[in-house]
Amino acid sequence: MRIAIASGKGGTGKTTVAVCLARVAPNPVRLLDCDVEEPNAHLFIKAGHMETFEAAMPTPKVDPALCALCGECEKICRFSAIVQAGKKILVFPELCHGCKGCMMVCPAGAISESPRLLGTVETGQAEGVGLVTGRLRVGEAMSPPLIRKVKEHAGTNGADTLIDAPPGTSCPVIEAVSGADFVLLVTEPTPFGLNDLALAVETVRALGLPFGLVINRAGSGYDGVARYAAREHIPVLLEIPETRKAAEAYSRGLVLVDALPELKEPFKALYRRIRECADAARQGKGARPC
Amino acid sequence: MRIAVSASGPGLDAPVDTRFGRAPWFVVVDTETLEARGVKNGQNPDLPQGAGIQAGKTVVETGASALVTGHCGPKAYRVLSSSGVALYLGARGTVRETVEAFRQGKLSLAEGADVEGHWV
Numbered sequence: 001m002r003i004a005i006a007s008g009k010g011g012t013g014k015t016t017v018a019v020c021l022a023r024v025a026p027n028p029v030r031l032l033d034c035d036v037e038e039p040n041a042h043l044f045i046k047a048g049h050m051e052t053f054e055a056a057m058p059t060p061k062v063d064p065a066l067c068a069l070c071g072e073c074e075k076i077c078r079f080s081a082i083v084q085a086g087k088k089i090l091v092f093p094e095l096c097h098g099c100k101g102c103m104m105v106c107p108a109g110a111i112s113e114s115p116r117l118l119g120t121v122e123t124g125q126a127e128g129v130g131l132v133t134g135r136l137r138v139g140e141a142m143s144p145p146l147i148r149k150v151k152e153h154a155g156t157n158g159a160d161t162l163i164d165a166p167p168g169t170s171c172p173v174i175e176a177v178s179g180a181d182f183v184l185l186v187t188e189p190t191p192f193g194l195n196d197l198a199l200a201v202e203t204v205r206a207l208g209l210p211f212g213l214v215i216n217r218a219g220s221g222y223d224g225v226a227r228y229a230a231r232e233h234i235p236v237l238l239e240i241p242e243t244r245k246a247a248e249a250y251s252r253g254l255v256l257v258d259a260l261p262e263l264k265e266p267f268k269a270l271y272r273r274i275r276e277c278a279d280a281a282r283q284g285k286g287a288r289p290c
Numbered sequence: 291m292r293i294a295v296s297a298s299g300p301g302l303d304a305p306v307d308t309r310f311g312r313a314p315w316f317v318v319v320d321t322e323t324l325e326a327r328g329v330k331n332g333q334n335p336d337l338p339q340g341a342g343i344q345a346g347k348t349v350v351e352t353g354a355s356a357l358v359t360g361h362c363g364p365k366a367y368r369v370l371s372s373s374g375v376a377l378y379l380g381a382r383g384t385v386r387e388t389v390e391a392f393r394q395g396k397l398s399l400a401e402g403a404d405v406e407g408h409w410v
Contacts, residue, residue, distance in 0.1 A: 080340025085350045086373035092365055095339065 001278050002154060002161045004180035006204070008196030010167035012188045013216035013240070016250065018164040019044040020257045024267045025162075028128040030155040034147045034176040035166040036119060036134035043253045045131045047124025055134075055149040056115035057098035062089045066110035073102035073111060082111075098145055118146040123153065130155070144175040151176075169196075169203045177204065181278040183211040184237070189222045197225065201232065210281035212274070217242035235277075238270045293378075293392060294318050294354035295385045300328020306381040306388050308360020311341035317385045318352045321393055326385070342366030342407070350375055358388055364403040379404055 005018045015033075019041055022031045033041040042050070060073065060082050067089055073082045074089075081095040082102050093116050103111045119137040123130070134150035136143050143166070154161040165176035177183050183204045187197040197213075204211045213229055218239040229236050240246070240256075240263070249259030257264045296313035297304040302324065307313035312331075319326045329352050331345050342362070346369030349357050356376040370377055377400040381388045391397055 080343040083340075083343055083347055083369070085347045085369045088372050090343075090369060090372055092340075092343065092368075095365075 001158075001182070001275060002163060002180045003274055003278070004163040004165050004177040004183045004209075005186060006165040006173055006177050006183055006200060007167050007186045008169060008198075008200030008203075009187065009193050012167075012186045012193060013214070014167070014186050015040050015044065015164055016216065016256055017184065017186050017214055017240075018162050019255050020263070020267045021271055022129045022162055023127075023255050023257050024264060024271055025128075025160055026271070027160065028130065030130045030132060030153065030159060030161045031164065032150050032153060032161060033131070033133040033164045034150050034172075035164055036136040036143050036146050036150065036172075037166060039133045039135055041164050042122075042124075042131060042133050044255050045126050045129050046253075047126040047131050050122040050124040050131075050133070052120050052122045055118045055121050055146055057096070057118055057145045058100055058103075058113040059093040059096040059098065059116045060091050060102045060111045061114035062091060063110045063112070064089070066108045068108050068110075070107060072105045072107065076101040076105050094141065097142070116140075118142075118149065121146075121149050121153070143172045147172060147175045151179075167196075169199045173200075173203065174207070177209065178207065180209055181282065182274050183209045184214060184274065185211055186214045186216055187225055188217045189215055189220045189225045191222065191224060194224045194228055198228065201234065210277055212237040212277060214270070215239045237273050238266055291322075291356065292318055292320050292352075292354045293356040293358055293389065294329070294349045294352055295381055295388050296331075296357070296359040297328075297385050300330075302326045302386045302389075303384050304328075305384055306358075306360070308381060310357075310359040310362045310366055311345045313345070313359070316345075316349055316352065316354075316357075318354050319385065319389050321389060324386075324389070340365070343369055346370050356392075358392055358397060361405045362400065362403050363405050363407045365407050367400075367403040 005014045007014050033039040071084050074084050079095045081092050120135045122133040132153040134146045166172045187193045212235045219242050294316045296307045297315045297317045298307045300315050316329045343365050346366040350373040358378045358381045378397040379400050380397045
């Protein structure tokens, strides 16, 4: 089972929830930190040593001696990453999405691969959690290709995989949550939380993924999120009360269920509920949201 | 020589457009005879990015040896310079006024882009 933890708004507690789920999972799990612009799951899941691999993407390199200036490469590129200007082919590797279309259509075989470094993928183990962290190269503008590389490390043979998604609702989030059996949306009870939650709900509905809600820092007095969830028939699977102890634990890099053991059972129940929802959706029984 | 000026219309008396990539027209002017023709900066609307690159291609294909505009980003500059098109900044007023300023040597040759590129 693949569970993606997403949010819309940043800072609502995606990683907090993801590491708690990893901690209470009945079996060893993979935790993929796909928030590659600002990964932070490793601050809570403390693997002693992380193996680090460089991740790169193929971008075109043109041999002018072979190029016949037919313009086919330019025609297939949706991103103007390879263009013909006058009698020259220019490549803008930073715009390339790595599809290799230009290499396939070139009748002269003039285009070869030149790697563009995306960042690193780090893997480690800690207490039954296989942590995989993507870290985008500073200066790299495109995160989905690196997120794909991180997702290649998803658990196999039915092992559960938790995907800590980046915030927002654009391409990086789509890349992170696609293929998930269930999307857990984490929000906070504020007007900002609600605004971005509604966008995230639109996104997962468009993707046709089963989803449910966690309200973090509950108890602020703002009930807009609860009313929205009821109106939209979105199940609130867990509410995490706002407490000073929770904030202190977070600031020290502690997993919330370790610092507040009374949350262990609710998180175990959440895990079970997610599995039921995902199973129901897979069998076509569950309405969506779950 | 022939120069291209980014403009909001096709003729000599059109106001210049200080944007390069998204200017609707380029007016290609012979600086000796003031003979002018408008070339549409036809962007492929299906392309999500690369306006400056496409505009650079359009200018290269006009055969102009210099471009006068307001601002130019790094990718567009690479397209222009790879084909030897000189970049002059400081276009203002109408195309005619800009060409006159160019003829009097009041515009300075740019050594590179003067604004940051757009990413998405």
